[in-house]
Structure formats: C-alpha cells, structure tokens
Amino acid sequence: MSDERKTFTLDGQDVEFTEGQTILQAALASGTYVPSLCYHPEFRPHGSCKVCTVKVNGRTTASCTTPATAGDTVELATDDLKDLRKNLVQFLFTEGNHFCPSCEQSGNCQLQAVGYELGVVSGHYNPLFPSRPVDASHPDVLLELNRCILCELCVRASALVDRKHVFSLSGRGITKHLVVNAESGRLADTNLSVEDKAMSVCPVGVILRKRRGFRVPIGERTFDTHTASEIALAGARGPTEDGAP
Amino acid sequence: MSSSDRDLAAVLARHRYDGTRLVQILRDVMDPTGYISRPTITQVAESLHLPRAHVEGVVGFYAFFSSEPRGRFRVLFSDNITDELAGSQELRQRMLDAFRVDPDEVSRDGLVSIGTTSCTGLCDQGPAMLVNGRAIARLTPARIGAISSLIRGGSPVSDWPANLFTIDSHxxxxxxxxxxxxxxxxxxxxxxxxxxxxxxxxxxxxxxxxxxxxxxxxxxxxxxxxxxxxxxxxxxxxxxxxxxxxxxxxxxxxxxxxxxxxxxxxxxxxxxxxxxxxxxxxxxxxxxxxxxxxxxxxxxxxxxxxxxxxxxxxxxxxxxxxxxxxxxxxxxxxxxxxxxxxxxxxxxxxxxxxxxxxxxxxxxxxxxxxxxxxxxxxxxxxxxxxAAGTPKSAGTKLLSVSGDVARPGIYEVPFGVSIRSVLQDAGAKEPQAVQVGGPSGVLLAAHEFERKLGFEDVPSAGAFMVFDQTRDILAVANNFARFFAHESCGFCTPCRVGTTLGRQLHGAHRARQGIPPRRQGPAARVAAPQEREPLRARHHRRQPRPRRAGEVPPEL
CATH class of the missing domain: 3.40.50.11540 (NADH-ubiquinone oxidoreductase 51kDa subunit)
Known part of the structure; x- marks a missing residue:
C-alpha cells in the first residue's frame, strides 16, 4: 500500500500526520487547536487531564496519547465533546482553590485561558475547598498548592530534565497531592534551584519565583493579549514571563 | 544499631535491596497496623537509592499503608453493599460506641482505631472485618463483643482464638x-x-x-x-x-x-x-x-x-x-x-x-x-x-453469589444460563434486582431476569449480588458511589473529581431524605413485583419535597 501521505479525518477534514505523532500533535501541526492542560510539547504525552478528549471511530479517548492512525475518523468539536471538556475544566476549578482575581498568575495561567476558550464562566459544581497549606520555606520559591491541577509537569521535569526528583505525588483519588523530596516535607529542604526546568513548566500558579510578583502588570500578560488556542498553535511552550508568545 | 534498624536491614536483605519489591518491603517494615514512620520512609528510600518522595508517594497510594500512627488495633469493617445489608454499619457503630471513638480516630489511650475498607471478598459470610490485617468473617453482635474484649485485653491478634479467623468454603x-x-x-x-x-x-x-x-x-x-x-x-x-x-x-x-x-x-x-x-x-x-x-x-x-x-x-x-x-x-x-x-x-x-x-x-x-x-x-x-457454554462464550463461569439469597457461595454455571436460573439455584426470594459484575457491572431489574450470562449479553467477572424487595436501591447506588470515590487512583480528572462529586450528591440526597450519613434507614417495604410500577416511575413518585426547618422527616 502506498502511504506517502497518511491522513485521518478530523471533524470531516483530512489531517496529514507523520508516523509517531499522536492525534493532538498532528492536529496542532495542521493548525487545529485541541484544548489541553497536562500536555507540553517537550514531554511525552501524559493523558491525565483528559481535556483533549476526542472520539476516534466513535470511541472516547485522550487525543494526546492516542497515536494517529491512517483512515481513522476523529471527532473534536461536536457539542457533546465541547460540553465534556467544559465539564472537565469546571471539575478542576471545583477541585482546587482558584481565585483568579487575586492570583499572581492571572493572565499567565493556562487553566484560566483554556477556561475562557471553552466558555467556562463559573465552577458550576460546589467547590471542594481543600485544605492545602502554602509552602513558603524556600528562599527563592513559593509553592502555592491551592492551585495545583496535578498535571505532573513539575514531577516530570524534575525527574527527566533536572534529574533531581524534587516533586512526586502521594495520596490517591481526591486526596492525591504534590509532595516534595524531603523528610520535613518542606521545599527548603530539597535541592530545587531557580534554574531548574521544573520552575518553568507549571501551567497554573503553583511554583512561583519570590520577589517577581506582578512584574508584568495584569492586562499585558500572555493570555491577556492572546487566546489559549493562539499560544498553542504558535507552538509556544506555555506562557513566558514577558507576556510574549 | 537499634533493633528497628536491624529489622529494616534484614527486610531489605531478604528482598535483595530490589526497588521493584518496594510494596513487599513496605508491607514487611510496617507495624501491624500499617504505620510507616517518616524516618522509616527516608531509610527505605536511601537504602534502595530511590527518591524519598517516590517512596512517600507509594506509601500514600495504598490503603493498608499509613503515614500516620493508628491505634494498636486497627479495625477495618468491610464496606461492600452485601456487608452493609447484613448489618455491618450497625455493628461498626456498636464498636465505635463501645470504645467511644469517632470513625478513623485513634482512641485516647492509643488502643484502637475503627474505620472501613473496600470489599474484603467475604460476601458469602459477611459482615466481615480486618483487624491488623487479619480477616474475620460472620460478624455478629456477640462476635463484636468478643473482639472488643480481646482488644481491651491487649493481646496480639496472633494470639487470638483461631476459630475467629476461620474462612468457610461454599x-x-x-x-x-x-x-x-x-x-x-x-x-x-x-x-x-x-x-x-x-x-x-x-x-x-x-x-x-x-x-x-x-x-x-x-x-x-x-x-x-x-x-x-x-x-x-x-x-x-x-x-x-x-x-x-x-x-x-x-x-x-x-x-x-x-x-x-x-x-x-x-x-x-x-x-x-x-x-x-x-x-x-x-x-x-x-x-x-x-x-x-x-x-x-x-x-x-x-x-x-x-x-x-x-x-x-x-x-x-x-x-x-x-x-x-x-x-x-x-x-x-x-x-x-x-x-x-x-x-x-x-x-x-x-x-x-x-x-x-x-x-x-x-x-x-x-x-x-x-x-x-x-x-x-x-x-x-x-x-x-x-462443548459447554455458547458459541461466543465457551465453557463455564464461576459466579460469586451473595446478598439476599438462601444459599450464597460459588456457582460454576455454563455460559448462557439466565439470570433467573441462577437466582432460583441460589434460593433468591422476591428478588428486586441483581448487580452483575460488581459496581463496575450492570444492575438488572426483574424484567431483565431472562437475560443470559455471556459476553454477548450480560458479561461478568463473576460478582452476582442480589437485592430483595425490601431493599432501597438508592442505598446500593450510594454504597457504590462511596466505593469508587475511595478507590479512584486519581490519575485522570473525570474519575478523580467526578467520583467525589457523585459521592457528595448521594450524601446530599440521603441527608434530604433524613437518612443519617453512612447508616441505612428502615428498609422500605414495597409491593410484589407484578403490582409494581417500573423503578424509574416509583423513584420519581417518592421524591420528597424540601422540608421546612423543624419539620419531622417522613417515613421512607
């Protein structure tokens, strides 16, 4: 079979892909935005947030981890799937303590930006109001766990890039939470440093540099001037401190 | 070198300092109640050259490991719906009252903590519990009394009478x-x-x-x-x-x-x-x-x-x-x-x-x-x-039959038998519904009892829980909601958050019906099957209106 040009259909449109690409990667490369939160172009897809859910030949699956396969029929922007994605983002707002107006990351937060993109105007469900103390022990870094969406990007970056294993997950189900690599449980007692990759991958406002707050004023930040889809399609690796894609 | 250091070294040596055996190592270093202290986690991690946070994460994942001290006796009541229907919540309450503790709280003298665990697989001889990891079946008020006395006496569970731990075969x-x-x-x-x-x-x-x-x-x-x-x-x-x-x-x-x-x-x-x-x-x-x-x-x-x-x-x-x-x-x-x-x-x-x-x-x-x-x-x-079974489902299937039946136990049946025939074999009297395949399976009502066990109709890993006409099916759903919230691994958003929202919704609904949390109210008596409306209609009719403050809850 000649397969010079491999394609699947995405909401009826042919999408080309190269061997090894997942559906999400092929869609982004072809100019179609797929909302996602735990996906990061520099890391192997994780598949946990499920915001990128699509239907492949009628079966619901995460597009970030599903290999693109020639001839597949993929649904992305159906009403059902849009509702599902919106629900999942509402779940994440419900699960943590997200107070956008007073959050240092407002405008640089992917959760907020994807929320706007999907038309999320409220958490919808009764908030769970978890008790998640802030860890301010580190001289240069603040760990604001109230905002954690458990995407494991910091876990992955610290293990795979920094080779430090500063972060890990403990608990399970709704009690799942981020822990740091110290018997005291304090970030100050780990070997995290501000140059680490783990410092720059958080899609929300958990891992923050101290003494940098509000350096870029609200209104001039990445997602104040660009939508989540523009940033994702530009191939940007998430928001930058300068507010540029 | 303290004796606990020696113990740890012996455990690690027995497991060849092999990090893939971490769950086994943690089982061996925990105390009888499952407690693993912070310094122990650090020592295990250092000895195995694993990140400490990884070991902490493993301890935090499994329900039988605890990073907090428990009572010297850790009692866990099996929380499957069949245990619940057999009276486990009343027995648990009896024990909580006897020791004057709240669920999961350690008694002031450090003697006991009493909680629940997911189904312990003793549904044919429930209610059941685990005490410091040892299984005890066929709980009755008398057995609970005996167990409470043994706990007060303080002798280790290994010295308790052997007949407490007998598991029957059915x-x-x-x-x-x-x-x-x-x-x-x-x-x-x-x-x-x-x-x-x-x-x-x-x-x-x-x-x-x-x-x-x-x-x-x-x-x-x-x-x-x-x-x-x-x-x-x-x-x-x-x-x-x-x-x-x-x-x-x-x-x-x-x-x-x-x-x-x-x-x-x-x-x-x-x-x-x-x-x-x-x-x-x-x-x-x-x-x-x-x-x-x-x-x-x-x-x-x-x-x-x-x-x-x-x-x-x-x-x-x-x-x-x-x-x-x-x-x-x-x-x-x-x-x-x-x-x-x-x-x-x-x-x-x-x-x-x-x-x-x-x-x-x-x-x-x-x-x-x-x-x-x-x-x-x-x-x-x-x-x-x-030669046995159906074209798409060859051979026989082992069913674990429990709940409201005269003869709970294991039934090896050829694939293709009807739900009704299993119900008859097991001596189900006035069955209202059957949960086939456990909480992850399907609930079948009386009009579906002619359906056949098999991959082409009703697939099942073997659980077959029967609920008779006296049972409140919403209590069953509430139990399952609790189960899934407790057992969600938490990796994906829909399950991690959705199961908790589901459990809360059930809890809120039951509170509105005047049912205290975690306890079942008096069972509802309903008409015989032939006189009954479909479940859905009956459920809607029974929706209570919101009560005013001070109003007495209606009988269910």
Whole structure:
C-alpha cells in the first residue's frame, strides 16, 4: 500500500500526520487547536487531564496519547465533546482553590485561558475547598498548592530534565497531592534551584519565583493579549514571563 | 544499631535491596497496623537509592499503608453493599460506641482505631472485618463483643482464638472445572507431550476468553506474547480480586492452587516465560502461607524450577506478591506498576503488556479462573471445553453469589444460563434486582431476569449480588458511589473529581431524605413485583419535597 501521505479525518477534514505523532500533535501541526492542560510539547504525552478528549471511530479517548492512525475518523468539536471538556475544566476549578482575581498568575495561567476558550464562566459544581497549606520555606520559591491541577509537569521535569526528583505525588483519588523530596516535607529542604526546568513548566500558579510578583502588570500578560488556542498553535511552550508568545 | 534498624536491614536483605519489591518491603517494615514512620520512609528510600518522595508517594497510594500512627488495633469493617445489608454499619457503630471513638480516630489511650475498607471478598459470610490485617468473617453482635474484649485485653491478634479467623468454603454448584480436580503435573505433562503449537491450537479451539471481565481471547493474547521480540517473558496471575461482590478467586486459591499454578506453568511453556508472579490482594493474608506451601511443594515435585516436568527448555518459577489495598491494581497495567514497586496507576496503551509488560518485557496477565481453565483444557482439549457454554462464550463461569439469597457461595454455571436460573439455584426470594459484575457491572431489574450470562449479553467477572424487595436501591447506588470515590487512583480528572462529586450528591440526597450519613434507614417495604410500577416511575413518585426547618422527616 502506498502511504506517502497518511491522513485521518478530523471533524470531516483530512489531517496529514507523520508516523509517531499522536492525534493532538498532528492536529496542532495542521493548525487545529485541541484544548489541553497536562500536555507540553517537550514531554511525552501524559493523558491525565483528559481535556483533549476526542472520539476516534466513535470511541472516547485522550487525543494526546492516542497515536494517529491512517483512515481513522476523529471527532473534536461536536457539542457533546465541547460540553465534556467544559465539564472537565469546571471539575478542576471545583477541585482546587482558584481565585483568579487575586492570583499572581492571572493572565499567565493556562487553566484560566483554556477556561475562557471553552466558555467556562463559573465552577458550576460546589467547590471542594481543600485544605492545602502554602509552602513558603524556600528562599527563592513559593509553592502555592491551592492551585495545583496535578498535571505532573513539575514531577516530570524534575525527574527527566533536572534529574533531581524534587516533586512526586502521594495520596490517591481526591486526596492525591504534590509532595516534595524531603523528610520535613518542606521545599527548603530539597535541592530545587531557580534554574531548574521544573520552575518553568507549571501551567497554573503553583511554583512561583519570590520577589517577581506582578512584574508584568495584569492586562499585558500572555493570555491577556492572546487566546489559549493562539499560544498553542504558535507552538509556544506555555506562557513566558514577558507576556510574549 | 537499634533493633528497628536491624529489622529494616534484614527486610531489605531478604528482598535483595530490589526497588521493584518496594510494596513487599513496605508491607514487611510496617507495624501491624500499617504505620510507616517518616524516618522509616527516608531509610527505605536511601537504602534502595530511590527518591524519598517516590517512596512517600507509594506509601500514600495504598490503603493498608499509613503515614500516620493508628491505634494498636486497627479495625477495618468491610464496606461492600452485601456487608452493609447484613448489618455491618450497625455493628461498626456498636464498636465505635463501645470504645467511644469517632470513625478513623485513634482512641485516647492509643488502643484502637475503627474505620472501613473496600470489599474484603467475604460476601458469602459477611459482615466481615480486618483487624491488623487479619480477616474475620460472620460478624455478629456477640462476635463484636468478643473482639472488643480481646482488644481491651491487649493481646496480639496472633494470639487470638483461631476459630475467629476461620474462612468457610461454599461451593454450591460444580461443573467442568470444579468437579474433577487434576493431579499436580498431569496437565503440564499432557501439554509437553502434545507440544507447544498443538497446545496453542487446542487453546484457540477451546474459545477461552479471559475471565477477568474484558473477555479477550486467551490464545490471541498468548500468541502475541510468544511472538514479541526478546528473550525474557513473564506470566502474571491476577489474584487481586477487588471487584466488590467477587470471591471466587479466594476459593480457587484455597482449594485449587495447584491447578491455577499449573495453568501458569502451561502459560510459561506456551509463551516461553521464565518467571511468574501471583499478585494476591492484600485482603487475603490467610492465603499467603498456604500458597507459599503449594509453591514449595511444586518445586519439590519438579513442577517449578529448572527443567520443569522434565522439559529441558522449560525453566520457570513463581513468586508471590501481595497487594496493599488498591482496587485499581486489578487492572492489568496498574497491577504491573504495583509489581514494579510503584503507585498502581494504569499505563497509557499502546503499547500493551504482551509486548511491554513487567519491566517493559513481554508479559501475559491472566485472571485466576482463566489459568484454572487452561490447566483443565490442556489435559482435556479444546473441544471438551467448547462443548459447554455458547458459541461466543465457551465453557463455564464461576459466579460469586451473595446478598439476599438462601444459599450464597460459588456457582460454576455454563455460559448462557439466565439470570433467573441462577437466582432460583441460589434460593433468591422476591428478588428486586441483581448487580452483575460488581459496581463496575450492570444492575438488572426483574424484567431483565431472562437475560443470559455471556459476553454477548450480560458479561461478568463473576460478582452476582442480589437485592430483595425490601431493599432501597438508592442505598446500593450510594454504597457504590462511596466505593469508587475511595478507590479512584486519581490519575485522570473525570474519575478523580467526578467520583467525589457523585459521592457528595448521594450524601446530599440521603441527608434530604433524613437518612443519617453512612447508616441505612428502615428498609422500605414495597409491593410484589407484578403490582409494581417500573423503578424509574416509583423513584420519581417518592421524591420528597424540601422540608421546612423543624419539620419531622417522613417515613421512607
């Protein structure tokens, strides 16, 4: 079979892909935005947030981890799937303590930006109001766990890039939470440093540099001037401190 | 060096300082109540050269590990719906009152903590509990009184009267697999004589599909593993029987362990594996010593080890791994993660375990019952097996029948039998509904009782929980909502958050009906089946209006 040009259909449109690409990667490369939160172009897809859910030949699956396969029929922007994605983002707002107006990351937060993109105007469900103390022990870094969406990007970056294993997950189900690599449980007692990759991958406002707050004023930040889809399609690796894609 | 340091060093040495054995190591270093202290976590991590946060994450994942001290006696009541219907919540309350503690709270003298755990697989003899990991069935107010006295007396659980820990066997119907036990080595010899390809052909001809629930063709799975590249292969017996309402694997590993392990050895012969694991759920500690004894016996018989059954190219041995309280580890890729000493989080697939399984090597993971069937059909042939059941669901199925029936226990039935016929066999009186396949399965009402067990109609891993006309089905749903919220691994958003929202919704609904949390109100008496409206209509009619402050809750 000649397969010079491999394609699947995405909401009826042919999408080309190269061997090894997942559906999400092929869609982004072809100019179609797929909302996602735990996906990061520099890391192997994780598949946990499920915001990128699509239907492949009628079966619901995460597009970030599903290999693109020639001839597949993929649904992305159906009403059902849009509702599902919106629900999942509402779940994440419900699960943590997200107070956008007073959050240092407002405008640089992917959760907020994807929320706007999907038309999320409220958490919808009764908030769970978890008790998640802030860890301010580190001289240069603040760990604001109230905002954690458990995407494991910091876990992955610290293990795979920094080779430090500063972060890990403990608990399970709704009690799942981020822990740091110290018997005291304090970030100050780990070997995290501000140059680490783990410092720059958080899609929300958990891992923050101290003494940098509000350096870029609200209104001039990445997602104040660009939508989540523009940033994702530009191939940007998430928001930058300068507010540029 | 303190004695606890020496103990830790001995445990680590016994496990060869092997980080893949982390769950086993933690089981051995925890105190009888499951407590593992922060310094112990640090020491284990340093000794195994693992990140401390990784070890902490593993401790935090499994329900039987605790990073907080518990009472010297840790009592966990089985929280399956069948335990609940048999009065477990009243018994638990009786014990909480006796010790004047709240659920999960440690008593002021540090003596006891009382909580719940997911189904302990003793549904045919519930209500049940675990005390410091030891299972006790057939709880009654008198037994609770005796247990409370023993706890007050303070003697270790190992010194308690043996009759407290007796687990009964209730096999109520035997067919192909349970009526004629095999002699150790018998079917393995038949497979070796017949040869690898011919035995695989018999397996294919048998039409055997996996008994864990998904029903994947066993021959297809094993051929894929046999053809996967690389010299190392593994056979894993999934004995993490966690689906609430299922207890048939407990029976099989108690009375048919030789046959199950022989099935594993046949699998090793067919796929070319050198090592095998039995992943036993942590709720079945009473099976550890007997299974180790069977493994030792088979080594002595030349049925495990080098050149098994005289077959020069068959070197195969089996290790027992014990879980630590995690339903999700019954899913094969989560089970493999746990076997590797990690949190039991399911893997993204592809790749599948047949090519990338244990430590990334080709691995077959099969249910206990599947391996028992393999042992029998390796001797009797594919046609013998195929003769029972239906075209799409060959052979027989072991059902774990519990709930409102006169004769709870294991029923081996040919696929294709109706729900009604199982209900009649088990002596169900006025059944309202049956939950087939556990909380993950389906609830069938009376008008569906003619449906047939089988992959083409009602598939099931074997749980069969019966609810009679006196039962409140919403209490069943509430129990299941609680179960899923407790057992969610938490990896994906929909389950992690959705199960908790579901549990809260059920709790809010029950509170509005005036049912105190975690306790069932008086059972509702409803009309006989022929006079009843459909469930849905009845439910809507019974929706109460919101009550005003001070108003007395109506009778349910």
């Amino acid at each position: 096999v109520m119907r035997r067919d192909l697999l349970l009526s004629a036990p095999l002699r150790p080595g018998e079917s393995l010899a038949a497979a070796v004589v017949r040869g690898r390809q011919a035995t695989l052909a018999e397996l294919r001809a048998s039409g055997l599909r996996g008994r864990g629930g998904a029903g994947f063709a066993t021959a297809t799975k094993w051929e894929a593993c046999a053809q996967a590249p690389g010299p190392e292969r593994y056979v894993v017996c999934n004995a993490d029987e966690g689906e609430p309402g299922t207890f048939k694997d407990r029976e099989l590993l108690t009375h048919h362990a030789h046959e199950v392990i022989e099935g594993m050895t046949v699998a090793a012969f067919l796929v070319g594996a050198q090592r095998g694991f039995i992943y036993l759920r942590g709720e079945y500690p009473f099976l550890i010593a007997p299974l180790e004894a069977v493994l030792a016996e088979r080594r002595a018989l030349g049925l495990l080890g080098r050149a098994v059954a005289g077959c020069a190219e068959l070197d195969f041995d089996v290790e027992l791994h014990v879980g630590a309280g995690a339903y999700v580890c019954g899913e094969e890729s989560a089970l493999l993660e746990s076997l590797e000493g990690k949190r039991g989080i399911p893997r993204n697939r592809p790749p599948y375990p047949v090519t990338h399984g244990y430590l990334g090597k080709p691995t077959v993971v099969n249910n206990v019952e599947t391996l028992l069937a393999v042992a029998h059909l390796a001797k009797h042939g594919g046609a013998w097996f195929r």
